[in-house]
Every structure is written in C-alpha cells, then in structure tokens.
Amino acid sequence: MKSGIKVFAPASVANVAVGYDMLGFAIDKPGDEIVARFSDKPGLRITKITGAKGRLPYEIEKNTAGVAAQSLLEHLGETQRGIEIEIHKKMPFSSGLGSSAASAVGGAMAINELLRRPLTKRELLPFAIKGEQVASNAIHADNVAPSLLGGIVLIRSNAELDVHRLHVPKGLHAVVVYPHIEIPTKTARSILRKEVSLKKCIQQSGNLGGFIIGLFNSDIDLIKRSLNDVIIEEQRAQLIPGFYDVKAAVLNEGALGCSISGAGPSIFALCGNSLIAEKVGVAMQRVFSDKKIETTLYLSDINQEGAILY
Ligand code: HSE
Numbered sequence: 001m002k003s004g005i006k007v008f009a010p011a012s013v014a015n016v017a018v019g020y021d022m023l024g025f026a027i028d029k030p031g032d033e034i035v036a037r038f039s040d041k042p043g044l045r046i047t048k049i050t051g052a053k054g055r056l057p058y059e060i061e062k063n064t065a066g067v068a069a070q071s072l073l074e075h076l077g078e079t080q081r082g083i084e085i086e087i088h089k090k091m092p093f094s095s096g097l098g099s100s101a102a103s104a105v106g107g108a109m110a111i112n113e114l115l116r117r118p119l120t121k122r123e124l125l126p127f128a129i130k131g132e133q134v135a136s137n138a139i140h141a142d143n144v145a146p147s148l149l150g151g152i153v154l155i156r157s158n159a160e161l162d163v164h165r166l167h168v169p170k171g172l173h174a175v176v177v178y179p180h181i182e183i184p185t186k187t188a189r190s191i192l193r194k195e196v197s198l199k200k201c202i203q204q205s206g207n208l209g210g211f212i213i214g215l216f217n218s219d220i221d222l223i224k225r226s227l228n229d230v231i232i233e234e235q236r237a238q239l240i241p242g243f244y245d246v247k248a249a250v251l252n253e254g255a256l257g258c259s260i261s262g263a264g265p266s267i268f269a270l271c272g273n274s275l276i277a278e279k280v281g282v283a284m285q286r287v288f289s290d291k292k293i294e295t296t297l298y299l300s301d302i303n304q305e306g307a308i309l310y
Pocket of ligand 1: 014015020021022136140142143185188189262263
C-alpha cells in the first residue's frame with residue numbers, strides 16, 4: 001500500500017435567497033471525504049465508493065469527483081501517473097446541500113494535495129466546476145466555490161468565474177434542515193420561468209445589494225430586511241411540503257431570513273447568534289415531524305475554511 005492523503009469538502013447553501021446562481025456559503029457538516037494515493041498502474045482509477053448505495057458510477061468520465069480529478073491531471077500533464085481515489089459520500093443526494101459539488105471539489109483538491117499543491121485552492125475552481133457539470137448539466141459555481149474556498153461567496157460571473165469572498169459578521173449562524181425527500185436539481189431548474197418582471201428584478205437587486213452591504217457593515221437589521229427572495233422561492237416552494245409553515249415558524253423564532261437551500265428540499269435560515277439558531281432548528285424539525293417527514297438538522301457557523309486536507 002502506497003501512502004495517500006485524505007481531504008474533506010463541506011456542504012454548502014447556494015442562492016442564499018437573493019443570489020440565484022450567484023451566492024453560496026459553506027457549512028461545517030456534512031461533507032464528503034476523498035482519499036487519494038499513488039498506484040503502480042498508470043492512469044486514474046476510482047477503487048472504492050462508500051455511502052452512495054450504489055448510485056455513483058466508478059467510470060471516471062461519469063463521476064463528478066472523477067471528472068474533476070481527471071481534468072486537473074490533464075491540465076498538469078500527469079495523465080500517466082498511477083493514482084487511485086476513494087469516495088466516501090457523507091451527505092445525501094439531491095438534498096439542496098451541494099452534494100455533487102462537494103464530491104467534485106474533493107476530487108480536484110485530493111489530486112492537488114497528493115501532487116503537493118501545484119495549484120492554489122482558487123485555481124482549482126474550473127476543474128471542480130467541470131466535475132459538477134456532470135451532475136447538474138449547467139455551469140454555476142454557487143456550491144462549488146464556497147465548498148472549495150469557504151465563507152460566503154459572490155459569483156459576479158459564472159462564465160468568467162469571477163468569484164469574491166464576502167465579509168461575515170461575527171455571530172452569524174446558519175441552520176439547515178434537510179427533509180428526507182429528493183428533488184433533483186435538474187427538475188428544480190426546469191420548472192423556473194425564463195422571464196422575470198422588471199419590478200421583481202428591481203426588488204431582488206435591491207435585496208442583493210442590501211444583503212452584501214449588511215454583511216460588510218455587520219448591519220444585522222439590513223441583512224434581515226434584505227433576505228427576501230421574490231423570484232425563485234415562490235416557484236420552487238410547491239416542491240417542498242410545508243415550506244411556508246417552516247418559514248413562518250423560523251421567522252417567529254427570530255431568524256434573520258429563511259429560504260430554500262440551493263435547489264431544495266433543504267431549507268436554511270441565517271440567525272444573529274447561536275441561541276436563536278438552536279431555537280430555529282427545533283422549530284424547523286417540529287413542523288416536519290408534525291407532517292411525518294423525517295429530517296436531519298445541521299447547525300453551523302459560516303465555514304471559513306472550505307475544503308481541507310485531513
Ligand atoms: N443555483 C442552483 C439552483 C443551486 O438553485 O439551481 C443548485 O445546484
């Protein structure tokens with residue numbers, strides 16, 4: 001057995017209410033682990049997958065972590081290197097937690113670490129994006145960028161991968177509830193109307209700007225006033241049983257805002273401190289348990305590190 005490395009890539013909340021395909025933040029848990037080691041057999045191989053219940057392919061070109069890893073190896077001119085990777089899925093599929101993005105980030109990160117960091121973390125972005133494309137068929141970095149870099153991230157342009165970390169006020173806490181239902185991202189994207197009214201565009205732009213200023217000035221009231229999605233949420237809420245009941249309960253407990261995490265079904269809330277976050281978590285789970293829907297709850301600071309070497 002040759003020596004290897006292990007990396008962790010965290011889950012993330014995309015859209016963050018007011019930044020569809022533009023905003024995302026990383027949370028501490030859950031996340032995927034990828035192990036990489038050299039082997040005597042030339043080329044890249046996936047030798048083990050756990051936690052995926054047989055749902056992930058071993059073929060490199062069909063696997064998000066595999067594609068991310070392979071595209072990085074091609075870029076580095078290292079395709080003849082013998083490398084084995086193991087994928088340990090520690091998060092649910094189609095959950096709105098950026099599961100495929102975490103695997104893709106892990107794939108690129110693992111190769112970079114194994115080869116002793118020829119690229120910076122930020123330079124891994126395009127390779128991780130290629131991996132995620134296998135799953136989502138669209139290019140949007142709002143899960144990949146926060147999973148890789150950590151923090152709250154604004155993607156000014158997905159085409160140019162113009163990605164910026166935003167300031168995170170002290171005490172800001174995230175609560176994410178995952179109801180055990182699956183919503184494929186492709187489905188959640190396909191139901192969206194292609195046109196947005198000028199009125200809504202103006203409202204949402206104001207909210208996005210307000211949210212960003214609120215973060216930079218640690219202006220909690222401004223964040224609260226701004227965290228209001230007038231474009232996407234109303235179209236996707238129908239896919240999540242009890243969404244509006246959860247939202248009402250969460251806001252009643254003092255959260256700054258609450259909306260769908262990524263493409264759903266997970267729902268996130270941002271809170272000004274950990275005490276409120278705990279109460280919000282209880283409220284979220286209560287609504288779903290009344291509806292006999294099982295849930296998993298994640299309470300987290302904004303994860304500032306992103307993907308890490310274990
Ligand atoms: N921005 C994406 C969406 C995130 O909402 O469809 C999910 O991949």
